[in-house]
Amino acid sequence: MTGELSPIDKAKFAAAKQAASLVESGMRVGLGTGSTAAWLVRCLGELVREEGLRFRGVPTSSRTADLARDVGIEVVSLDEARWLDLTIDGADEFDGDLNLIKGGGGALLQEKIVATASDQMVVIADAAKEVERLGNFPLPVEVIPFGWQTTQALIEETLVSMDVMGRQTTLRMNGERPFFTDEGNHILDLHLGRIGNARQLAMVLNQIPGVVENGLFIDICDKVIIGYGDGRVETRDINAGTVSESQLDFVEDDNIFRDI
Known part of the structure; x- marks a missing residue:
């Protein structure tokens, strides 16, 4: 239940929920690794089960692959997919130019390969991940x-x-x-x-x-979706130079919370 989640988890969920709406049937999608990416996989699994979304996911770690299969996502290798429409992943830090530090979860190599084999990379994060200059996170x-x-x-x-x-x-x-x-x-x-x-x-x-x-991801991220604990979501598109905001209404009986 969202009411039992910490503000940080609510922020991660809000960003993940917004990003999940970018995935369309028939897409090949890179699935990131880490706590925020895990929320994304759960959100996408709900869309697969409840709305019939059909896409192929390329996980960036064995942990993500296991979770994706558990929630009903079709998992394929990058070699099978060859090229991806979209990769959605978290970040340990991001700056104003959407440069990143990644690898806190230990999957930076696969994450970088998958991200650079995609038409677009979207980062999902809570607001605490934004920094003026990279480097505070190891x-x-x-x-x-x-x-x-x-x-x-x-x-x-x-x-x-x-x-x-x-x-x-x-x-x-x-x-x-x-x-x-x-x-x-x-x-x-x-x-x-x-x-x-x-x-x-x-x-x-x-x-x-x-x-x-x-773990430095330079000029790879195209868009960052920032979640807040009150359900606000801010989307920054580095290529279009746009910033947009929306509001997520938390649903207390959301299926992705059943096992939390």
Whole structure:
């Protein structure tokens, strides 16, 4: 029941509900990973069950794939879909130019591949994710396990010449063991505080041997849908240069809340 949800969860649900309305039957849609994207998948599942929506979803992680199948969405691989009409995903941070930090959920590699294989990428987020400058959220960098400590040292050395506030890096853990991505890689979290030139940093990081990909999404997002705890939704379209607002009326018996 929406009345039992926190304001943050209500905000995430509002953004997800609005984004779900962008999906039309026959589309091929990238499905993101994370708490906000999970709301989207539940909303889309409700449309599949209640309104007969039919589309093919390309998940960006095994967790999203499992949830999508559970709610009745047809799941296919990116190779099967080949190209996508739309990808909808969350973000850990976004700035005024709709540049992003992603990867808090550990799926940045698949998320970036899927997003760039789409005609349009839409980000759904609560208002707290907006920042003036990227970097407060630790920047995830996916690295191969072989020689990861050497890769870490190379990253830290590289950061000395970058316009960042901090240079601490940590290996992401899963309990007492290193975290592994779906591709079997590690993630190094870069605690930078502030990133002065995100575009430059993204390019430089990917030149370091052992780095697979970084969580800076530059010039990839086309639209951001921001949800608020009172049901307000703001949509910003970077290409059209437009900002629109709407109001979501929470429905207490909404089917997606049955298992929450």
